[in-house]
Amino acid sequence: MATVRRTPLNRDRVLRAAVALADEVGVAGLSMRRLAQQLGVVPMALYKHVADKEELLDGMVDVVIGEFDTPGPGLDWRDGVRARVLSARRAVLRHPWARQAIESRTRRTPTVLAYMNSVAGVLLDGGLSADLTHHVLHALGNRIWGFSPELFDEPRDENAPPPTPEQQQAMAAELSQRYPHILAIAMAATEGDLSRVGPGCDEEFEFRFALDLLLDGAERLRRGGWTSTAADPIATLRD
Template identity: 65%
Template sequence: MTRLNRERVLRAAVALADEGGIDALSMRRLAQELDVVPMALYKHVANKEQLLDGMLDVVLGGIDPPLPGPDWRDVVRQRILSARRVLLGHRWAYRVIESRSVPTPAVLEYLDSMIGAFRDGGFSADLTHHVMHAMGSRLLGFSQELFDDSRGAGPPDPAMAERYPRIAELAAAAAHDGDSVVGGGCDDQFEFEFALDLLLDGFERLRERGWTSGPGGGR
């Protein structure tokens, strides 16, 4: 019999959610699937919320890593479409992302790397900041705000800044409207890619112009 560990618990939970939906998942149902008593699960996940966080990180771990290349658009587009394929394979995952008050480590890692793709492509921190908000959850293939750094008012936590330097850089770059909300909903593949390409082309034009949100910056 395979020994119970955190990875086995999380992967079994992902499989159950894929099969029956996130609402059908419970600690008792998961314990039955693993042929253990429910209390055995709590050695690996403290509660249902920690289970959901871990499941989400397992799913996002399936996104292709960024491929280096001279064209930032190719790098960003490939990563976003990979994320969309992953989330379409786990249709419950976007609901978990939406429900989190604090992004999981895998979401933060993903956002940090996407910020890096824009910055390495020649985007200023100012333009990248607005690009991330314009993209919202399209970064992960669905239409819901992801990059909400309005909670980060004031100096960033040193430990967080060290682990996620690109996020910390943007969090300190501009003020935020705390009431701003980007609407939800999903697009089919053609509409998603159509809108994605429009956005990426528009971002490139702004980058070439040296656009800035400051006075006289071209708005």
């Protein structure tokens, strides 16, 4: 009997299936065994296509980077960086696990290098010295991958019931006693309505704010002919 032969696996199909699976169940729920099951294959079959789980994750990150789009030239260098980085951000938002995956990766694959090279190119073309470009890339840090590094968000439990007024009252009392400064911030962020503390911060705004703060600081340094070898390299910033 003509048992239909499955079209054979290959590295690309494995990676794309892994991305899809992670989109569903998160990076914590992604296991070699589960991925194999999803592909209708025995776990060890995967190892014909990726060396180990580390390499699988590297490959998955490469897939996400492949979704970044490269805006054409002709932009102010700051707009060029913004465009790249905000595109990265959109890709990372489509794959919520990507942030954690990127943070945990340490290998720099050719894809990763190519992306860094492209961002660096925008800075250099914009007139930043190689020196300044280097340090600005460091300053941007993970932001070039489209997410801010923070410990502030996330612990939001969607299924939790909204706080009752009494709970709000209690929280405000607790905050004002032990963490008055955090209370001040929360009040400002919610315009005094602590019940709106639920939705949390506007990540998009925070991301752009920090990005622009850094890019505009860099632009000021560029104009000032900044160099890292000066005695107080950052002094140019101080007026």
